[in-house]
Amino acid sequence: MKNHLLPICLLLVGCMPGAMPDQASRAAQPAAMSTLPPLKSFARPTPARPGRSNADIARDFLELAFRLESGRDLPVLTRFEEPISIRVTGAAPPTLLPDLSKLVYRLNTEARLKVTLTSSPDANITVQAVSRAQIRKALPHAACFVVPNITDISQYRAARRSSKANWGLLRKRNKMAVFVPNDAAPQEVRDCLHEELAQAIGPLNDLYRLPDSVFNDDNIHTVLTGFDMLILRAYYAPELQNGMTRRQVAARLPAILARLNPAGEAIPARRPLPTPRSYIRAIQTALGPGSSYTQRRAAAREALNVSQALGFQDHRRAFAHYAMGRLLAASDPEAALGHFQAADRFYAASNHTSLHRAYVASQLAAHALSQGDANGTLAIVNRAIPVASRNENAALLATLMMLRAEALTLSGRASEASTVRLDSLGWARYGFGADWAVRAKMREIGALNPLKG
Template identity: 45%
Template sequence: MRSCRHLFLIPTVFLLAGCMAAVPSPNKNAPDSHVQRGTHVDDVATRRVSLPATLPAMKAFPATRGTRPIRSNSLIMGDFLDLSFQLESGRPLPVLSRFEGPISVTVAGRAPARMQADLDQLLTRLRHEAGINIRRGAGSSGNRITIEMIPKRNLQRHVPHAACFVAPNVAGWDDYLRHRGSARSDWTRMQQRTQMTVVIPSDVSPQEMRDCLHEEIAQALGPVNDLYRLENSVFNDDNFHTVLTGFDMLILRTYYEPDLRTGMSRAEVAQHLPSILKRLNPAGGAGTPRLTPPTPAAWKRAISDALGHGKPIKARQAAALRAVSIARQKGWQGNRLAFSLFAMGQLHIQSDSKLAFAAFKDAETIYRDRAGTDLHAAHIGVQMAAYALSAGHLDQAIATINTHLPAVRQAQNAALLATLMMIKAEALDRKGNASDAARLRLDSLGWARYGFGSNAQVGARLREIAAIAPSSAG
């Protein structure tokens, strides 16, 4: 299930100065996404960043392949076992369950053309990279994934904390409502997969639909657990990665290897993993599964409370501080500590900008020092670039953005890409490079339409970024 808290990572721009007032984000569903700005936007800036009468066409990313996993095979084996034999709730799964035979995918409800194209790209990748026999159409094998498109308000009326989700052994939304909570829809009782339903909101941005497709179809096919320790994977509740990575495709290919079969126990699967991974990922080396201690429940609760909706801000801030404290007590140096710091920074930006900035810097140091976390660093980079812009350090803002653009394009995050481009355009404008700024700003709009959705949200983001820059910079 993709949690609503993934909206916490929608690109946001902050002015780290306590004297500034905050205004809402254009995305009303993301309470932590906001831009801190001055009390007004000068008329020249308003005219300069207003949307053109005719917007450029929506941009979308071409088909791509995930990069090779960087983890050793011994670690990947442990990851595979933890992903495949446990639910996010912690309940164990007694056996490996998967589809046996060809899989068909059908779409019900109002599905935009862009979503259909993204689905076709995803299915092509699953065939080529994961070796899974999966195609559009009714099919004759009886193995089916139904993608049900429904209004977001309907989805969250019944599943309040989900942005989208997958349900087992049901054929569509109505069937899910009839059988949810029953033995039929209990993952722990499933022996073999034949019918899965992926529920996606039909009235969100194209990027959010695509992100849901990637995560939920992957879970319909394979692991239904998420691990915070993973850095380069959609199987992680931090939701930095939203498009299936090379690691994810390797996990799914392993899931459907002929040496494995439905009904195998964890121990039986573990016996086969060394030979499977040595064949599929020779660069990962040989060895046996290396098991990683589970993430403590106390840290998970702290992160959940920090990112949860409907809680007082002080309670959420305290939870983020608690998560950082636990991570440091455990001696963690990787993704879990950095994500704790990122959450702390986001939640303290208005009340304690000095603490927030220090947290972002610490998280950035961790991400920069680790392989495979360039995208994570880019989420910190957007904060740093906005801060540099607000302080009038225009060359620094541009350099920061240029550092992170390749990783953002590789990860296919259009919302983050558009935000970085808009900040850079504003910096160029303030330096007097009006023509270059105008071209870059116009280019950003095509990505913004994919990442943010409505024209109103695109225009609001432009104006907010213009507002954080000083009227004159030296």
């Protein structure tokens, strides 16, 4: 289940946390109705190969495959018998099928799975496009979700009261339903496809300790990474079978990973500490829906306290600082800046967190722009823009480009600024959706420019 965490690249310094309107109306507009440049999309993925040891990846695999996000253990491995067929039902937005086709191609070429698209009602996986209101009615805190043994969202309530939707009782996978929003921005729909199909096909758990994966509830990575493709490929290795226990899989996993990822054999294991439920709950409260501002701040402080007490020096410590910075941005900008700078320092210590730093860069650049520091803003965003593009994050890319345009304006390079701003709009349409949302983002960033504010 993809959780409703506050979109971490949408709110900049000076904006009230959680003050953005309901995203349900951020759906993309038909081209004929839009007055902005054509919507852009990423042509070719460039995922990096996993750069961690096979010993650590084996541990990650076992925790992903044999545990639910709730922390409940699963007794056996379950998967589909290939080939896997996928169909689309409901009122699908125009970007859904192209993005799904790209994902299916990647699953075939990178994860080496046999996945096909079909219109048959007998498909293994049904992707149903429904409204966000329907999704919230079923699961209030979910942006999208996957359920076994049903094909339509109307069947969910009854299935939930029975054993049909109980993952712990599965012994193999036959049918799955993935529910995605049809009235959200194209990027959100695509992100849901990546995360929910990955869980429909493979592991069900998320781990906050993973720096390079969509199997992480921090929502930093939103398209399947090289690590994720390796996990899915190992999940369907011929050495594994439905019904195998954790111990049986653990015995075969080292040889599987040595065959699929020989470079990982030479990398020393790091064995990062597990993430306690107290940290997970704190982050979900700090950035999720349904809590007051005071409760969010207390939760972010709790996440920081937990990470400090456990001696975390990785992206989890950084993310706690980032969450605190986000929540302090309106009431105490200088304290917020300190937390963003701390987050950047922790992220900078790892080779696996360049995308994380790009998110923080949007906050640091916004602050530099608001202080009239055009050169500092440009230095920050110029490093982050290629990272956002390489990771196919149009919302972040558009935000950084708009910041760059304002910094160019501030430095007297008006013609160059106009070109960058115009180029950002196609990415913004994919990342934010409707014209009003794109224009709101432009106004928000423009207001940071001292020449306009």
